[in-house]
Amino acid sequence: xxxxxxxxxxxxIAGQGGxxxxxxxxxxxxxxxxxxxxxxxxxxxxxxxxSGPELLSGIIDYALKEFGSMAVAVLDSxxxxxxxxxxxxxxxxxxxxxxxxxxxxxxxxxxxxxxxxEKLLAPFRPAGTIDLKGSGDEGNEPPxxxxxxxxxxxx
Numbered sequence: 001x002x003x004x005x006x007x008x009x010x011x012x013i014a015g016q017g018g019x020x021x022x023x024x025x026x027x028x029x030x031x032x033x034x035x036x037x038x039x040x041x042x043x044x045x046x047x048x049x050x051s052g053p054e055l056l057s058g059i060i061d062y063a064l065k066e067f068g069s070m071a072v073a074v075l076d077s078x079x080x081x082x083x084x085x086x087x088x089x090x091x092x093x094x095x096x097x098x099x100x101x102x103x104x105x106x107x108x109x110x111x112x113x114x115x116x117x118e119k120l121l122a123p124f125r126p127a128g129t130i131d132l133k134g135s136g137d138e139g140n141e142p143p144x145x146x147x148x149x150x151x152x153x154x155x
Contacts, residue, residue: 004096004097004098005098006025006029006098009025009093009097009098010022010025010026010098012096013025013092013093013096018092019079019088020078020079020080020085020088020089021077021078021079023078024075024078024079024080024089025089025093027062027063027066027075027078028059028086028089028090028093030062031055031058031059031062031063032050032055032058034058034061034062034065035050035054035055035057035058035059035061035062036050038058038061039054049102051109052083052087052090052105052109052110052113053109053113053114055086055090055110056083056086056110056113056114056116057114059086059116060114060116060119060120063075063120064120064123069124071120072117072120072121075116075120080116081116081117082116082117083110083111083112083113083114083115083116084107084110084111085116086110086116087107087108087109087110087111088107088110090107090110091107
């Protein structure tokens with residue numbers, strides 16, 4: 001199959017009533033480039049195949065870099081909520097000739113690998129627990145009110 005221009009491939013997929021927005025495919029392409037560049041840096045290998053789990057890791061890294069705490073919302077707006085969605089998109093691009101594949105590649109390479117939403121939200125969750133009861137011997141006393149006026153029953 002002849003390799004198809006990426007923009008034409010996205011138009012073709014979108015024209016078939018695809019679930020994912022065109023911007024999601026462009027993000028996928030950028031995240032793949034990011035992943036390849038990271039692998040080259042880490043491994044000093046000029047060109048090699050990127051596995052499903054490697055791509056998912058790169059997607060998370062790139063989404064956090066580009067969108068920060070809004071990554072989940074942005075990907076959701078494109079219809080991308082799971083690693084399986086990424087696999088579906090990759091194989092749609094393979095089917096129309098925009099991406100290549102090895103004989104071992106399968107959509108199952110993206111299934112159950114990572115909880116995409118969890119990984120994208122994790123850096124923004126509090127590191128520890130919050131003690132709402134206070135500390136020491138106060139028991140169940142509410143925290144001090146600062147400059148709030150006293151209640152009539154306290155006067």
